[in-house]
Amino acid sequence: MTDRTPPLDLSESRQLLGRAVRVDATQAYSGYVLDRDRLVDGEYPLYGERASGAYVWDVDGNRYVDFILAYGTVILGHADPVVSEAVVREIRDGFAITLRKKVQVELAELLVSVVPNADRVFLLKSGSDATSAAVRLSRAYTGRERVIRWGYNGWHDWCAGRPAGVPETAQRTVSTFRYNDLASLEQEFRRHPGEVACLLMMPFEEEPPAEGFLTAAAELAREHGALFVLDEMRSGFRVALGGAQERYEVQADIATFSKAMANGYPISAVVGREEVMRTVGDVHIGSTFHVNGAEMAGAVATVTRLRDSDALKNIEELGAALQRGMAEQIGRSGLDAHVLGVPQMPFMRFRHTDDRVRRNIQDAFYTETTRRGVLFHPNHHWYINAAMTHDDIETALDATAAGFRAAEIAAHHD
Ligand SMILES: Cc1ncc(COP(=O)(O)O)c(C=O)c1O
Known part of the structure; x- marks a missing residue:
């Protein structure tokens, strides 16, 4: 018996991909189509609908705590109202x-x-x-x-x-x-x-x-x-x-x-x-x-907030809590996995002498964390944003615990 969560409905994402491969060069030639570069051979959303604070929703309505954050751009949180307002003001004035x-x-x-x-x-x-x-x-x-x-x-x-x-x-x-x-x-x-x-x-x-x-x-x-x-x-x-x-x-x-x-x-x-x-x-x-000027207004609003708040301190603390929790989970598992990076940009890599087995372990881990509503990147370090809370880190750690269990099962299957 495992406690693996049920598969995600990603049908709308897949349907959009089916349309994109006919017209969109960025998708048609990307790894999603050519199996060799797929991010996760399992379940992983392809298209997003919206995002707010610490969360992103895919087109099928699944919600994730987002640790990719548009490759580290979204430091204050998605659709931060203060930044949005500054940008919209500039747009309204003609930017x-x-x-x-x-x-x-x-x-x-x-x-x-x-x-x-x-x-x-x-x-x-x-x-x-x-x-x-x-x-x-x-x-x-x-x-x-x-x-x-x-x-x-x-x-x-x-x-x-x-x-x-x-x-x-x-x-x-x-x-x-x-x-x-x-x-x-x-x-x-x-x-x-x-x-x-x-x-x-x-x-x-x-x-x-x-x-x-x-x-x-x-x-x-x-x-x-x-x-x-x-x-x-x-x-x-x-x-x-x-x-x-x-x-x-x-x-x-x-x-x-x-x-x-x-x-x-x-x-x-x-x-x-x-x-x-x-x-x-x-x-x-x-x-x-x-x-x-629109993005300049966004930058002024962002840097000012980072300067005048505890955002960066909180980001470091949350990242450190995630790294600590994952290191403990790895220590209790039989996996050869390693927490890497500075707290603001944490990451984890699996090691295995057989690359095919390592890939299976990795896919099992990330499929499980994705099912549990946490979006991690399998090949690129992650990011923390200021809209995340300790509850989000707890959610992430519940997901990684389940992910490591799934990874152990995958390791023993080979
Ligand atoms: C360290 C570093 N330098 C340069 C770049 C290039 O930036 P861009 O993708 O906006 O051209 C990136 C993008 O990820 C980066 O991480």
């Missing part, structure tokens, strides 16, 4: 009027006041916009071409995760290194003396930074005449109001932000030291939509 809006100055002033080492701000719309602008600025500032980078930095030619469609020359000047391994970073610098424009990196992903690692990496970059650029897309306005620079007491020449900055509205920022940012005048960075 695309060619002329810059007052809110642009307000946002720049706000960012300079909360982000360490930020003298000036360049606002853009997406994360890839911002990291690509940071690379261009670094190259123009130093007169060098080479980039050492680490982590996911976007999809443009210099950092695309797949080689198809990317000119070989675009990636020839870019290399990477092993995270938390200063020797491997040093080796990269030594291989290209006098050539590196910047070290551009996420401050961490699933593995937190070793004590002093980020500071040592920044020093190494400066010793070699390169800029140190922190890609704070995920860490910014999350691990501290001033991001990883504040949290880990490291200083960046340039930092890039997006995601949590506007609670889901599309906006990004390149911020940096005066001397470096002055190079903006020499380079080409542009977009038709850069001056649109």
Whole structure:
């Protein structure tokens, strides 16, 4: 006997997928259709209807506590009324009027006041916009071409995760290194003396930074005449109001932000030291939509709330409670599973020598947690938002407990 919950009704999601594969390139070529990349081979919603606070409802009416949060953008909670109101006000006033809006100055002033080492701000719309602008600025500032980078930095030619469609020359000047391994970073610098424009990196992903690692990496970059650029897309306005620079007491020449900055509205920022940012005048960075104000209003409302409330403290506490609870559950199980990440971006991975068995274990776990109304991503770390409560974490822990039981059964079936 197991206590597995009954299957979810996902019929409307499946029906929409049936229509989408005929017309929607993002769906037709995605893993949902090609079995190899399916997120969860079991039950997992595909289409959402609406979201509020900590919850998302799929098109079949199933409700989930949402730990994906549009890949970390929704920090205050879905459809946060204060942010929505600020955005709607800007929309009602006309947000695309060619002329810059007052809110642009307000946002720049706000960012300079909360982000360490930020003298000036360049606002853009997406994360890839911002990291690509940071690379261009670094190259123009130093007169060098080479980039050492680490982590996911976007999809443009210099950092695309797949080689198809990317000119070989675009990636020839870019290399990477092993995270938390200063020797491997040093080796990269030594291989290209006098050539590196910047070290551009996420401050961490699933593995937190070793004590002093980020500071040592920044020093190494400066010793070699390169800029140190922190890609704070995920860490910014999350691990501290001033991001990883504040949290880990490291200083960046340039930092890039997006995601949590506007609670889901599309906006990004390149911020940096005066001397470096002055190079903006020499380079080409542009977009038709850069001056649109709606998402800027969303960013002002979001960052102000994060600054003036306990939201970030609560997020950290809730994330830590989830990590603690899951680690205890794993300890009681016979599973080779590991809780990872910082509390604000928790994650868990299963290990098994046979990848097919590991995949079955993972599918059983995530099918069960999904059935129990908790939306976790199987391959990407999760996020916590400020609208979640301890009750939501309890719901999540009930679901993970059942998920681990289902995973153990799957492990014994092979
Ligand atoms: C650390 C990091 N950098 C850059 C990006 C690229 O941002 P976008 O997808 O908005 O282009 C992402 C997106 O997930 C990211 O997580």
